Amino acid sequence: MRSSSPPTRSRRGRKQTSSGVYSASGVYPGNRHRPGVNRDSVPRKYFTLAEANRTLPLVKRIVADLVSLHPQWRDLVARYEVVAAGARPDWGESTEQLALRARIEDVARQISDYLLELEQIGCVFKGFEEGLVDFYGKLDGKEMFWCWKAGEERIEHWHELEAGYAGRQPIPVTVGGQG
Helix, strand or coil, X not given: CCCCCCCEECCCXXXXXXXXXXXXXXXXXXXXXXXXXXXXXXXXXXXXXXXHHHHHHHHHHHHHHHHHHHHHHHHXXXXXXXXXXXXXXXXXXXXXXXXXXXXXXXXXXXXXXXXHHHHHHCEEEEECCCCEEEEEEEXXXXXXXXXXXXXXXXXXXXXXXXXXXXXXXXXXXXXXXXX
């Protein structure tokens, strides 16, 4: 996921995540504290290309759920903001706002749970729009990411840790790629 950092305030006072998602509701997927879960305690797992490809059936299902839930969350937040814009702040949240907030929290909780599943597998989720997932690996003794995108049958790309999606390269034939 692009944003696990805490939201900041925009000029209009609304909360903003580092990925640019605004929300008057203050509820962000993946930005919840999970009791009993310490993100730092999840050890980094290094995958061979074959191991990473073997996880894809499960990863594909989780990513499909994530990319289908994210637009729902975004739409609910937008609806909440429209309702909040027409509300009188001195009256507190309306019944409609409270109902929308509950739905936003429910969808955010589901998204957060799916992100945790990917994290426990050892994957790094990189984006809702493309359904990007990276797997830590080593190529020629150097740390890197095996890079998979929703819709791809198998992992056929890699990139350096700091390069990101723009730095994707085909996996060399000698490693098992198509060339």
